[in-house]
Amino acid sequence: MAKVAFLGLGVMGYPMAGHLVKAGHTVTVYNRTAGKAEAWAEAHGGSVAPTPAAAAAGQDFVMSCVGNDEDLREVCAGEAGALAAMQPGSVFVDHTTVSAKVTREMAALADSHQVSFVDAPVSGGQAGAENGQLSVMCGGDAGAYQRAEPVIAAYAKICRRLGESGAGQMTKMANQIAIAGLVQGLSEALHFAEKAGLDGRAVVEVISQGAAGSWQMSNRYETMLDDKFEHGFAVDWMRKDLNICLSTADETGASLPVTALVDQFYKDVQKMGGGRWDTSSLFKRLRRMG
Template sequence: MTTSVAFIGLGVMGYPMAGHLQKAGYDVCVYNRTFAKAQKWQEEYSGRTAETPAKAASGAEVVFVCVGNDDDVRSVVYGDTGVLAGMSAKAILVDHTTASAELARELGEAAGKQGVAFLDAPVSGGQAGADNGQLTVMVGGEASDLLQISAMLETYSRHVGLQGPVGSGQLAKMVNQICIAGVVQGLAEGLQFAKNAGLDQEKLVAAISKGSAGSWQMENRSKTMWEGEFDFGFAVDWMRKDLQIALREANKNGSRLPVTALIDQFYADVQENGGSRYDTSSLITRFMAK
């Protein structure tokens, strides 16, 4: 069993993911840009901390990265203090960041030049999924590399699926975000209609959630949307980042995403109204403000 791993990035997702690995018996060394967060993680889970990504990656058989965007990934992967500077040949680099497919291919090439395998592996399931070890992982890369780390991924996931070569995991995550955006907007419009029609939210959702209109968003977000509670979950800022990635990729591959582009602008409205850190279900606030 591979036992020595590094985890770079202890945000709302990375913090519990690294914790699941440590609790499962892996020897985890963490790095976070704010070192106090790494120290807090160590106090909670034991494990080790490092002052740079390179030091965290030194001696690790697998290095996981989970940061904010393409530039953040580059800042912890490249350079004298980046993870590649500390990784040995035959180690595996896994990027859980939701980033561009372009970046994934770039990282795959850079890692390959020094004998390091690479997997792009964005996740879905939000903070609750990370906390409860119930994430979905969409992977791009070689099946043989995924097989080596599948037990690790399963410590915080309920489904791990290989989507194709490097970059395919990120493309799959784009599809995921496109679909979520449409569902949340539809739910927001439906709940607005229900309120205006004088329907009872609990009775309504109890009925339609069991039919073809049912969704994770309806089961988990309809009540809080109805009550105007959004101070939790996956932030609007991050959703807009993800949708911009999808829209740029669509321009490259000739896909038409008119609804996604429109909902991206709806999220811009939420940002302008002070909801940048609200959960993505806050699309309904566009109706509440009127």
């Protein structure tokens, strides 16, 4: 069993850190809002630290799940950042969805402190985090990954190393690109069924058993038809991720016409006041359009 710090207790990090305790690891947490860290410690029995550096000191592994590139830089390299406080030979595992650029920047900084850095963004949403059933896509040194994988297993359904530093983030971008087009397609299918006078639930019951079936269809069609979107992965975060995808595509020369279009549809949802709605709210946009 390992000594682990977990930085960031949002909707994903909170249950992920809890699974580490359940797996038998000794866990110290840090969160920007201290009250949430205290609540987590009361619920799970771990320790609370006032800064990323204090949380990271003396740990075998430091995991993070924060908001964006700047948040990651802050917890890694800010005034009380974790990397400078970590012991040589330890491993930093970042579960945030960020750019490959900042990942490589932090990996280089970690290396200067004799610390390994694994980029390990996750997919599976809040439910996946709560149930310990996340898909974890990793990049970084193979040896560091092999050491970290048994710890990550506390909340993973599948965990794979895809290559060197940044490969995990690139894979997460592919994941978000696939989801964006898929959710729009599902939204259009349900919208079409409604306009055709069909029972949307009956339609899904049939088509979900064929080639059109997907996780999004199975897990989101009912809430979509019921006009319920106060749950799941927020549109604001999806737009953040798609911005990373589109910026990286410009750098690599990849063509993402559907992704670029769906990103604009999500912008429309934000204008509707749906920045915190689930990504399946693309369907609500179509309904409002008539």
